[in-house]
Amino acid sequence: MNINARIEIIRGDITRLDVEAIVNAANTSLLGGGGVDGAIHRAAGPELLAECRTLKGCPTGEARITRGYNLPAKHVIHTVEPVWLGGRKNEDILLANCYRNSLELASRNRINSIAFPAISCGAYRFPLERAIRIAAREAQEFLKFHDFPQRIIFACLDDKTYQEYLKAI
Numbered sequence: 389m390n391i392n393a394r395i396e397i398i399r400g401d402i403t404r405l406d407v408e409a410i411v412n413a414a415n416t417s418l419l420g421g422g423g424v425d426g427a428i429h430r431a432a433g434p435e436l437l438a439e440c441r442t443l444k445g446c447p448t449g450e451a452r453i454t455r456g457y458n459l460p461a462k463h464v465i466h467t468v469e470p471v472w473l474g475g476r477k478n479e480d481i482l483l484a485n486c487y488r489n490s491l492e493l494a495s496r497n498r499i500n501s502i503a504f505p506a507i508s509c510g511a512y513r514f515p516l517e518r519a520i521r522i523a524a525r526e527a528q529e530f531l532k533f534h535d536f537p538q539r540i541i542f543a544c545l546d547d548k549t550y551q552e553y554l555k556a557i
């Protein structure tokens with residue numbers, strides 16, 4: 389089967405998606421923040437923060453799974469992405485690790501569908517085209533060798549991001 393047939397690119401708010409897991413672009417505290425992180429915590433409700441507190445943070449590049457509470461998604465996979473610092477601080481590798489570790493968690497939990505926001509592309513200022521190329525490559529590589537997740541969805545809040553995914557995939 390064509391790998392790209394298991395990848396979807398959509399416009400819209402990730403917190404509204406009826407998928408099994410959504411990925412959160414979190415920070416090392418896992419205690420919430422702005423951007424997509426804030427939106428996910430608002431939509432999930434305070435129980436999400438309570439579960440996140442028990443995790444005691446997460447290093448950059450790694451991922452942790454929680455329940456989704458009031459979200460349509462059953463799970464949230466929280467990953468801690470790199471801040472863009474010019475490209476010489478392992479940003480590419482750390483961002484790739486975020487995708488790989490999130491997908492690894494989804495695979496181990498036999499999650500059917502997982503949606504990603506454009507992680508690192510907001511407050512953390514990763515160059516958009518470069519980040520999307522990494523996201524696309526990691527998704528395609530992972531799907532080649534894994535049955536789960538069956539579907540990967542890239543959720544884009546703005547048209548520019550949407551167009552970059554269309555180019556990359």
Ligand code: AR6
Pocket residue numbers: 400401402403413414415420421422423424425426427469505506507508509510511512513543544545546549
């Ligand atoms: N649905 C889909 N995408 C969204 C949504 C949404 N509801 N909201 C924002 N985006 P950002 P980062 C897009 O800044 O750069 C937080 O404070 C947004 O347009 O959320 O990884 C964390 O706690 C952009 O394309 O995450 C960290 O401290 C992308 O999501 C820090 O920000 C990521 O933007 C993480 O920064």
